[in-house]
Amino acid sequence: MARSDKVSRDAGIEVIGLVRRFKDVEAVAGIDLTISPGEIYGFLGPNGAGKSTTVHMLTTLLPPSAGRATVAGFDVVKQGSKVRASIGAALQEAALDPFLTGREHLRLGASLHGIRGTERKQLIERLLERVGLTTAGDRKVRTYSGGMKRRLDLALALIHDPSILFLDEPTTGLDPQSRSALWTEVARLAREEGVTVFLTTQYLEEADVLADRVGIIDHGHIVAEGTPGDLKAQIGKSTVEVVPENHDELGRLRELLLRFGEETAARPGAFAVQLNGKGELPSVIRALDTESLRAAEINLHQPTLDDVFLAKTGRTLEGAEEQA
Numbered sequence: 532m533a534r535s536d537k538v539s540r541d542a543g544i545e546v547i548g549l550v551r552r553f554k555d556v557e558a559v560a561g562i563d564l565t566i567s568p569g570e571i572y573g574f575l576g577p578n579g580a581g582k583s584t585t586v587h588m589l590t591t592l593l594p595p596s597a598g599r600a601t602v603a604g605f606d607v608v609k610q611g612s613k614v615r616a617s618i619g620a621a622l623q624e625a626a627l628d629p630f631l632t633g634r635e636h637l638r639l640g641a642s643l644h645g646i647r648g649t650e651r652k653q654l655i656e657r658l659l660e661r662v663g664l665t666t667a668g669d670r671k672v673r674t675y676s677g678g679m680k681r682r683l684d685l686a687l688a689l690i691h692d693p694s695i696l697f698l699d700e701p702t703t704g705l706d707p708q709s710r711s712a713l714w715t716e717v718a719r720l721a722r723e724e725g726v727t728v729f730l731t732t733q734y735l736e737e738a739d740v741l742a743d744r745v746g747i748i749d750h751g752h753i754v755a756e757g758t759p760g761d762l763k764a765q766i767g768k769s770t771v772e773v774v775p776e777n778h779d780e781l782g783r784l785r786e787l788l789l790r791f792g793e794e795t796a797a798r799p800g801a802f803a804v805q806l807n808g809k810g811e812l813p814s815v816i817r818a819l820d821t822e823s824l825r826a827a828e829i830n831l832h833q834p835t836l837d838d839v840f841l842a843k844t845g846r847t848l849e850g851a852e853e854q855a
């Protein structure tokens with residue numbers, strides 16, 4: 532996928548056999564990851580899958596039980612302070628003070644990074660504008676909506692111009708508008724500024740829209756990995772639905788389509804099958820033509836990441852969330 536060539540940021544994330552146990556729970560059960568600089572990596576999984584535990588280890592908040600990880604080229608165990616200097620993180624439990632304003636948070640954050648004076652002032656205004664909080668900047672955080680808090684959190688994570696950004700479920704609980712505004716900003720950071728983004732999510736759509744590559748984690752194991760397109764092509768099957776021009780021919784259509792796949796749900800007046808193989812659609816169209824079966828409508832439904840999750844875990848992502 533297109534990546535910025537304006538900025539070169541040297542190293543991404545390397546993880547080998549990373550494990551984290553909590554007493555009897557193996558929250559992360561030996562995962563491997565290779566994430567290139569400038570890439571947006573979507574870490575997708577239901578509640579309790581091990582996403583936050585992974586983020587906590589990669590951001591040096593939690594020591595691994597086993598395995599190794601380097602972030603921006605630095606070892607998370609042996610070079611913790613160098614890792615921390617290279618990363619920004621917006622975690623699930625945002626540490627915002629309800630009695631401080633947005634500007635005050637940023638002023639504090641900038642000071643902690645040794646940024647002062649005019650430079651600090653300009654930086655704060657730039658960040659507030661970037662996340663759309665300029666007018667709300669002097670309001671106390673306790674008056675902020677969930678989306679505004681998330682955006683302030685993102686601004687705080689960006690203060691020291693990190694080369695790698697960790698976002699743990701950044702859009703959970705946000706309305707669709709705030710969600711897409713955040714997506715736009717995350718995509719811009721990666722494309723224009725070459726920032727590597729490690730983003731966890733429970734939303735298939737988010738991973739699909741935003742991520743260059745997706746890793747699906749379930750019970751501490753990575754069960755699938757690839758570009759959203761690759762994953763869908765690998766596992767998911769396309770569905771073709773045909774509406775015959777003449778309703779009386781529904782029976783004949785049924786017979787024809789069943790040669791190409793298994794019956795699946797269709798609208799009234801239509802028949803649909805889940806295609807056995809890839810690239811079967813042209814054969815279906817040829818068969819309709821050869822057998823003079825006229826179609827009023829032909830719809831092809833591409834597989835979704837949900838199909839991938841189902842194929843790998845035997846559960847739907849939504850169902851898995853409810854269980855947790």
Ligand SMILES: Nc1ncnc2c1ncn2[C@@H]1O[C@H](COP(=O)(O)OP(=O)(O)O)[C@@H](O)[C@H]1O
Pocket residue numbers: 553556557558576577578579580581582583584585
């Ligand atoms: N501090 C902790 N102590 C004990 N168990 C934990 C702790 N943190 C997480 N876990 C457990 O580890 C598993 C993974 O949790 P987590 O990484 O938070 O999942 P996710 O972020 O994908 O929802 C869960 O079973 C959770 O209950």
Ligand SMILES: [Mg+2]
Pocket residue numbers: 582583584623699700
């Ligand atoms: Mg979590």
